[in-house]
Amino acid sequence: MDVRAMNAEMAAKLIEAPAEPPPEGGYALRVVETRGRRSGEPRRVPLAVVARDGGQYLVSPVRDRDWVENLLATPGCALLSGGRREDRRADEIGGEEAAAVVATYLAAMSVPWAIRAFPVPQDAGAGQILEHLPGMAVFRLSAADPA
Known part of the structure; x- marks a missing residue:
């Protein structure tokens, strides 16, 4: 099964699953x-929404992920789960805030392949993460702008 097919299958399951909020940390x-x-077509991808200090x-x-490039071009997005749609805006962040979010993630x-995808070890400190942050992407989610 290719990555697109796996993502589509996982997305279908997640859309129907109950929407529990991400736990702090x-x-x-x-x-x-x-x-x-x-x-301009809708694109769906299963992702981890990280909760830190009350933010998501x-x-x-x-x-170089398609979803990253799509958000950089158009920050409007939606979170889908439990049969609900939550419109959001995703703004790229950097610096200490972004490093702290990566450390939290x-x-x-606990998924080995997800951890290995990062250019830093799982227990990396903020300084080490900051060195590699230009190659990563971190977005803060907020309420969508009213239409």
Whole structure:
């Protein structure tokens, strides 16, 4: 099974699953819907939504993921789960805030391949994460702008 097919299968399951909020200092899997940067069509991908200090974030170990590039082009997105749609805005962040979010994600993550995707070890400190942050992407989720 290829990655797209696996993502589609996982997304279908997550959309129907109850929408428990991510626990503080942890994450919850959600389907994130973005707009294709070239097509404008909706694109769905299962991702971990990280909760830290009352905020919610998306983290990628690399910048060349389609969903990252879509959010950089158009920050409007939606979280889908439990049959609900929550419209959001995803703004890229950097610096200490982003490093702390990556550290939170890594500390909470238990999936080996997800941890290995990062250019830092699972127990990396903020300084080590900051060195590699330019190659990663971290987005802060907020309420969508009113239409």
